[in-house]
Amino acid sequence: MASNEDGSIGSSLHGVTGREQVFSFSVEDGPSSQPIRTNDPTAKFALPVDSEHRAKVFKPLSFAKPHMRAFHLGWISFFTCFISTFAAAPLVPVIRDNLDLTKTDIGNAGVASVSGAIFSRLAMGAVCDLLGARYGTAFSLLLSAPAVFSMSFVADAGSYLAVRFMIGFCLATFVSCQYWTSVMFTGKIIGLVNGCAGGWGDMGGGVTQLLMPMVFHVIKLAGATPFTAWRFAFFIPGILQIIMGILVLTLGQDLPDGNLSTLQKSGQVSKDKFSKVFWFAVKNYRTWIMFVLYGFSMGVELTINNVISGYFYDRFNLTLHTAGIVAASFGMANFFARPFGGYASDVAARLFGMRGRLWTLWILQTVGALFCVWLGRASTLPIAILAMMLFSIGTQAACGALFGVAPFVSRRSLGLISGLTGAGGNFGSGVTQLLFFSSSRFSTAEGLSLMGVMAVVCTIPVAFIHFPQWGSMFLRPSQHEERSKEEHYYGGEWTEEEKSLGLHEGSIKFAENSRSERGRKAVLADIPTPEMGTPAHV
């Protein structure tokens, strides 16, 4: 992995947010407040770490400081935000009576609930870089908590929509959570760690469908009328957010070696230019394909979180409670479905390289979408539930598989691409809710089937993702001398002057490591690294 030599660039924060902290761990610089002795800096960590003190193993049952603690704080914060954002969904049958909402009002509020995060996810990258992952997460949790509590004041469709919009901002914790795990865990296991963090966080969308009706029921038993009880029920996600915010600030740590503010004093040199990072992310056509793809895997999942409970309540005449249980099963499947998708992608990569990853992604997402079509057409409860479960597994696994491809699209702009892809998920959800679930043009059942069809169509662009060094779904890798090398692809993100300054060395190192994406051929290939200023071979 990364060497300890002079001039080697610590890549723990490389490109995650697009503003790299170079030399942030060089102990020889100036009067550092860190009492770490270079001869055994890893002794104080509970888990084995690499040269940047990122954990090399993933122990989900441990809460050891700082790595596993960061993982748990990160995913639970994300989970809490999912609960808050979709807390209204299972209670819509009560809310629509209280506020005299029409189907259009409900649909628009659903769109609003996922739209805020499009912007907040993009901004979160910069926030994490400036203030650290702890404050990024805590800002999200504590500043959106007032929005959750303000459901007490909502009196009509307009205020309902505004509150749901503001609560939705907290979904930016997706980015801060992934950022936090990326600085705490080494590259080889980051796929699994991020898949677990992402999947377990997404489960919040399922848990809320169970939690909110239950809380509502208990409050009604305590004597409140339904129209007051649902408002009070929102206090639970609100209080959870406050608790998590405080826990993150007190128990969490930004980086393996300490908090950002204390570490920043020990010699920080040029950060990567945001404009450059932004340009390379935007210029790469694959970013936009990922944007669309995630819009129809995660986007569909977010939409379902908003509509599925009401769908089962209205169409199959279930009670609020039972509809919540059914809807919850959709979100709960995330517990294993998303990590499974990431794992399947990794296995496919081992055998067939990047082409395997792309095929896995296409298959999972298309199959999931086809089951969505079936869900809309199912007219009996057992078939609807079966279709929904298969649909959930396919779509959520596709989310995991997509983030098996995303880290390879760019090295310099990795963080920004994660943020853009994440925003794409919310954008896709907004579009599908607006098109299919916000007017009386389609019944909810028709809307589900049409959404499935649209998802199948919008998954086809996977075929156009082509890496010259690895190929694509239907094309083999380039035979060209230069273009068939990983170094050419990742080096292409740096200008000649930047290369002459050696700023691209992290990308070159990444390129070497990414040879595993050639599949079985990687074992056979014996390509020497080009002599372009790379540090001494490991």
Add this chain to the structure above:
Amino acid sequence: MAIHKIILASFQICLLIQFSHGATKERLFSDLEKGALDVTAKPSRQGVLDAGIDKLSITWKLSSTAKTQASFKTIKVKLCYAPVSQVDRPWRKTENELFKDKTCPHKIITKAYNKSSQSFKYTLERDIPTGTYFVRAYAVDAKDHEVAYGQSTKEAKTTNLFSVQAISGRHKSLDIASICFSVFAVLALLVFFVNEKRKAKIEQSK
């Protein structure tokens, strides 16, 4: 595989249960005897009624034109949405199949059938939504199947309607608690932030 067979078997059992309900699903609203009961609903005051406060005086009796009264066992009186309150609200849709019909979700009272005129003073419940309503009484037989009905409005459901304004559901105590928690959240963040910045400055100046 064994699991395969179990899933298939339970799936088929579920299907069978669904199909066995088929008989009840076929009952249609259009098959019921119209106007078998004369129903009147008089609001306690003029204008828009307040849920939880205002009352309706409801009376029902057997109509002179009724034919199927021999099978009447119980009368179920319900509060129903007028067409204007059903617009863009598919969860209140009027359907011909009785089990699907969502026009009259609010139960008022269920009483045993009696030839003579019956009445009931109904206080609008606090969970009645804002909307325009009328009252319908279903005559139900011994098998709990509807056989006839009467309603306080004409067939077109445009006359003799009354409006209800729902409670807001808001409470002063809830508002205050909400503000307190919100302020606490923002303050907590500010306190931590300022504190850490101060500590970092002290560290640096050392």
